[in-house]
Amino acid sequence: MTFESSPVQQQGPAPLSPQEFKATVEAILTNVEWVIEGKSHTIRLALAVMLAEGHLLLEDVPGVGKTQLAKALARSVDCSVRRIQFTPDLLPSDVTGVSIFDPEKRDFVFKPGAIFGNLILGDEINRASPKTQAALLECMEERQVTVDGNTYKLRGPFMVIATQNPVEMEGTYPLPEAQRDRFAARLAIGYPDVNAELALLDRREEYNPLDALRPVADAEMIVRMIAAARAVHLAPELKRYVVDLVAATRSNAQVRLGASPRATLQLLRCTQVLAAMDGRDFALPDDVQQLAVPVLAHRLIPTTETTMGGGDTKAIVSDILRHVPVVSHPGRY
Amino acid sequence: MSGQRHATVVAACTLALTLTPLIGVFEGLGWTFPVLLTITVVAVTGSLMRAAGRGQGLQTLAMAGGLVVVLTAGFGGGTGLLLIIPTPGTFEHWADLAAQGVAAIITQVPPVDPEGGILFLTLLGVGMVAILHDMFVVGLRTPALAGLTLLTMYLVPVSVAPDATAWFWFILPAVAYLWILADDNLRRVSAFGHRFTGTGQLVGQRFPSPMARTARWSAAGFIVTTLVALAVIPTNTSGFLDRVAQDFEGGGDAGLGDVNPWAQLSGSLHRPEEVEVLRVTTDDPNPRYLRMHVLDELNNGGFEPNEYAAGDSIDALDMPEDAQIYEAQIENLQLEAPVVPVYGTPVSLDIEGDWAIDADTGVIVGDDADMGEVDAYTLNYVDPAFDAETLASAGGMDVEDPRWEANTAHPDLPQLSEIVDREIGEGTVHEKVLAALDFLSVSNGFRYSLETGDAGNDEAILDFLETKQGYCQQYAAAMAWMLRDADVAARVVIGMSQGERDGTEWVLTSHDYHAWVEVYYEGPGWVTYDPTPSMGVPGSVTFPWATEPTAPADDPTADAGISAEPTPGSETPSAGAAEDPSEALAEGEPADDPAAQSEEDGAFGFDPAWLALLLLAAVPFVPALWRGAVRRSRLDPKRLTAQTAWDEAIDLAHDYGVALAESLTPRQAAGVLAQAAPGGREAAATLGSAMSRYRYSPKGADATGLADAVKDLHAELAKCAEPRQKYRAVFWPASLLAKLSAGQAEQSARLARRSARTADRVRGALRRPRRSNGRRDRSVTGRP
Known part of the structure; x- marks a missing residue:
């Protein structure tokens, strides 16, 4: 495993054809669904975030399979997977790495932290102290680590899948806005329905399906898929629609802080991936609408009144979706 | 409904x-x-x-x-x-x-x-x-x-x-x-x-009640009873059933027999089919009217034939020395009458049966004989010719004459007398006759019409004089009546007109029955006049003496008796001289004829107001037509794109009350449409995905089949819509109205903006002189 800086996107191999893309996506989805029953939509979105080079925040109550999803996704792709269990005593250097003195070389040698991998599972991210959480800021956005004045590039594909528990707040440090904004999407898994839960019981009677999971794609394939997704056409009307949506979050009376331009960018990237996963070479507003809540909701800061009134940002984004015209000139649909 | x-x-x-x-x-x-x-x-x-x-x-x-x-x-x-x-x-x-x-x-x-x-x-x-x-x-x-x-x-x-x-x-x-x-x-x-069934058993609305049969039978029974009762019980004669009976008989081949001459006349003229009655072979180049009945008794019921008194035998007819005598062989095909039709003044008659001459009228009356038994007869006759000069100088019937009373008697009709005083006035008999002819002429607005009733009584005659429409019965009766009112001896004659030439024969049909007038002059005797416009009478004849007298030197009417010609295509013999005004006008240009002119305008007059009303009536259909035009232009193969097809689909949804939010993507909208019209799911999906591709794909979308998809969708939407919604969609399409109101809103917004700008400018212009310093100072701070 090497940690040299390597500009991945520029020299990557040729993009995949839509058919190959779709086939690979189906393979990964089938693989993950073997572990997480009845959550194909969530899994799909999670994969979309990965292929959009975004980071994923899985936020749900304990025991619904956040970590399972993250691990299954990681196992399906043959790449380096690192796991960081965020504990209150975790230090930033545990994440990024540290320079230690090598007596033989009589010099400081950089010991890379857990972040140096392709897929990083950050479990219970809100249990670490804010300073440790802050260590992720640079890695996630700039895909590099700076330690002791030296900057180390991270190899692609690079994705952080973090989980957190929204209910149990004691002893936790909620993610600051800047940190939340770096996650492309926040997904909730939710309880499985009766049939899915029964299937889950059956399957896990003898063994843990996670252990039987075999990778169906490798890092190189992921890189090619990322490149293919970037080629998906974005019509001017669609861009306008996305901008209108994001603008609507900023002007919404229930929102104190709206979505950032980074949100716009990431929404469009995810949209492209979703279109490509559907076998299309052009994106549709339907794709945007599927992604708007996961991509936008966690970035918004509602007003105090909204919070007190029991409103949440998902409802606000859904409401915005219901009101922003798909085509900006009136009378058209 | x-x-x-x-x-x-x-x-x-x-x-x-x-x-x-x-x-x-x-x-x-x-x-x-x-x-x-x-x-x-x-x-x-x-x-x-x-x-x-x-x-x-x-x-x-x-x-x-x-x-x-x-x-x-x-x-x-x-x-x-x-x-x-x-x-x-x-x-x-x-x-x-x-x-x-x-x-x-x-x-x-x-x-x-x-x-x-x-x-x-x-x-x-x-x-x-x-x-x-x-x-x-x-x-x-x-x-x-x-x-x-x-x-x-x-x-x-x-x-x-x-x-x-x-x-x-x-x-x-x-x-x-x-x-x-x-x-x-x-x-x-x-x-x-x-x-309600009457049996306690309930029957659905769509099935006839078991009682319906009873009702039908009772209804039929009532109708039959009523009809029978009407037929049996004597009611007024012009009742419903009488008329039914008459209508049915009218079509039959009943003979033109021994009936009231008036009835025979009108019945024959009104017969729908024309039947031949007589065939005449004569050496007279221009036979005049065949005289049958003379009606000289006048009362409130009109002219009636007197009781014919069989006087001298027909053998008593004498042969004048110096007159042209014509011979006519007449073949009887249909005629049944107690009188023999004769031309002019008969001089001898060769006919089967006992016939006698009625002394007063000259009518040849059957003494127990009837024309029905006569197949043919031969007649020698003189065609009396008169000239206007003679008549103009001749006097009327002598008051002392025993026939005076019978031939001038008339009921007192003030309205008629008034007309006579005004139109006929005083003068010689000939002047009075000409005045009467003038009055009844086409130029005075009289029109020949068989449509009037066949009454000849006082009211009918007054009606005729007012409405100026009638046929020979009214013309003849009116003229004779008027002349009698003017103290001129006159009577009505019923017979047959000249008929139509068929080779060497003259054919007289049931439509050639005619009535005319005879006026008595002291000297010439009874002189024939025909007031009926010749255009109404097939085979009518002109009587040349019915004119003003002209100078004797160049009087071409000297032998008018023989030169009288049939009307069709002929000139009157007194060409250049004053013609019978009714003739002249009847044959003149129709444009000169006020009656004809009014007939031309008679059709339902075109008035711009009607057009306006028509337009007003069309107003409710304007939205439907407009909407149809919009649809056609959108689905026109030449400019059909996914966008136009989609616009049409969206408008259809609007028309049929399917709510589509603006925030729906084409696919979602298609889904909503499919929900509203499940049969149109495929069409809606086709349209939705075509629109998605058209708008968002760099390659655009193929428009083939989209017009059909729109039509399918339309049909399905119409099928699934409530009737009320369907009518509204056709006649009051919501999409059109929404567009109109949207356009109006936009326009009024623009207007408001413009007026606000104008107001600002005006306000600014007013303020500037006073507050210019302040403004400049504030503008430095960057905030107005």
């Missing part, structure tokens, strides 16, 4: 059915459009008010309003505001029209031209009856009372033109009435939910 709306339609239809007898009253069918329009407008306004939940009072008012609008449009005479809103001037105009109409009703004889006052009165009456009818049938829901309105409607043509109204027209109003009753009953049954 709701019950009330259905009842409205039934009411309008029944009223229209009841109006069919008007066919006999009006000339042509030009009246149907305005009448039907009036009924429709009244029905529609009533229905609209009902739909708006207004009470009976407002409904009636609205219907009256609709009627006024129709009348203003049709008869505003340009006084209406926008041609349809009445002004005080309109009402004045209407009063004039009504007066004209009343006058026309009194003077004219059906069929009349549907124009002017009469049509106005008709529409007014029809409209008011329509309001009542609607009120009875729908508003008050007392359909039995609607019988009154229907009867009122039926009485109009019957009373105006009893003769022109055929009996069978009564069937239609009767059917209409039954329809109303049945429809109302059905509504009641529907409201109850089941038919």
Whole structure:
């Protein structure tokens, strides 16, 4: 495993054809669904975030399979997977790495932290102290680590899948806005329905399906898929629609802080991936609408009144979706 | 259709059915459009008010309003505001029209031209009856009372033109009435939910009640009983059944036999088919009229034949020495009469049977003999020729003459005397005769018409003089009556006109029956005149002495007796001289003829107001037409794109009340459409994905099959829509109205912005001089 800086996107191999893309996506989805029953939509979105080079925040109550999803996704792709269990005593250097003195070389040698991998599972991210959480800021956005004045590039594909528990707040440090904004999407898994839960019981009677999971794609394939997704056409009307949506979050009376331009960018990237996963070479507003809540909701800061009134940002984004015209000139649909 | 709306339609239809007898009253069918329009407008306004939940009072008012609008449009005479809103001037105009109409009703004889006052009165009456009818049938829901309105409607043509109204027209109003009753009953049954069966067993609405058969049989029984009773019980003679009987007999081949000469005349002229009656071979190049009956007894019932007294035998006919004698061989084909038709003055007659001469009239009367037994006979006769000079100088019948009393007797008719005083006045007999001819001429507005009744009594003659329409019976009777009133001995003769030449023979048919006048001159004796316009009488003959006397030197009428020619294609012998005015005008240019001219304008007059009304009536269809045009232009293969097809689909959804938010993507919208019209799922999906591709894919979308998809979707939407929604989608398309109001909103917003800018500018211009410093200071700070 090497940690040299390597500009991945520029020299990557040729993009995949839509058919190959779709086939690979189906393979990964089938693989993950073997572990997480009845959550194909969530899994799909999670994969979309990965292929959009975004980071994923899985936020749900304990025991619904956040970590399972993250691990299954990681196992399906043959790449380096690192796991960081965020504990209150975790230090930033545990994440990024540290320079230690090598007596033989009589010099400081950089010991890379857990972040140096392709897929990083950050479990219970809100249990670490804010300073440790802050260590992720640079890695996630700039895909590099700076330690002791030296900057180390991270190899692609690079994705952080973090989980957190929204209910149990004691002893936790909620993610600051800047940190939340770096996650492309926040997904909730939710309880499985009766049939899915029964299937889950059956399957896990003898063994843990996670252990039987075999990778169906490798890092190189992921890189090619990322490149293919970037080629998906974005019509001017669609861009306008996305901008209108994001603008609507900023002007919404229930929102104190709206979505950032980074949100716009990431929404469009995810949209492209979703279109490509559907076998299309052009994106549709339907794709945007599927992604708007996961991509936008966690970035918004509602007003105090909204919070007190029991409103949440998902409802606000859904409401915005219901009101922003798909085509900006009136009378058209 | 709701019950009330259905009842409205039934009411309008029944009223229209009841109006069919008007066919006999009006000339042509030009009246149907305005009448039907009036009924429709009244029905529609009533229905609209009902739909708006207004009470009976407002409904009636609205219907009256609709009627006024129709009348203003049709008869505003340009006084209406926008041609349809009445002004005080309109009402004045209407009063004039009504007066004209009343006058026309009194003077004219059906069929009349549907124009002017009469049509106005008709529409007014029809409209008011329509309001009542609607009120009875729908508003008050007392359909039995609607019988009154229907009867009122039926009485109009019957009373105006009893003769022109055929009996069978009564069937239609009767059917209409039954329809109303049945429809109302059905509504009641529907409201109850089941038919009443009488047996306690319930039968669904759609199945006939077991009692229906009983009802049908009793109804049939009643009708038969009524008809039998009517036939048995003596009623007035012009009753319904009489007329039925007459109509049926009229078509038969009954002989033209021993009947009242008048009846024979009118019956023959009205016969639909023409039958040959006599065939004549004669050496007379121009035979005149065949004389049969002489009617010299005049009372209030008109001219009647006197009792013929069989006097001398026909052998007593003497042969004059110096006159041209013609011979005529006459073959009898059909004629049954107790008199022998003869030309001119017969000098000998070779005929089977006992025949004698009636001394007073010269009629050859059968003494127990009838023409029915005669197959042929030969007649020698002199054709008496007179000239205008002789007649002008000849006097009338001597008052002392024993025949004077019989030939001038007439009932006292002040109206007729007035006309005679005015038109005939004083003068010689010839002058009076010419004046009478003049008066009855076409140039005086008299018109030949077989449509008038066949009455010859005093009222009929006065009617004829007023309406100036009639046929030979009225012409002859009127002229003889007028002359008698002017103390001239005159009588009516019934016989046959010249007929038509067929090779060497003259063929006289049932349509050649004719009536004319004989006037007595002291000296020449009885002289024949024919006041009937020659154009009305096939084979009519001109009598050259019916003119003013001319200078004897160049009098071409000297031997007019032989030179009298048949009218068709001939000039009168006195060419260049004053002709019979009626002749001249009858053959003249139709444009010179006021009667003909009025006939030309007689058709339903074209008035810009009608056009306006037509446009107004078309207004409700404008949205539907517009929407159809928009659809066609969108689906036009030349410019069909996914966008136009999609626009059409969205508008269809709008029309059919399928709510589509602007925030829906094409696919989602297609999903909503598919939900609204499950059968159109595929079409909607096709359209949605085509639109998605068109808008968002760099390659665009293929438009083939999209027009069909739109049509499928349309059909499915229409199928799934409620009837009300469907009608609204067609006639009141929401998409169109939304577009209009959106455009209006945009325009008014633009206008508001502009006016605000203008106001700002004005305000700024006003302020600038005073506050310029302040403004400049503030602008430095960057904040105004």
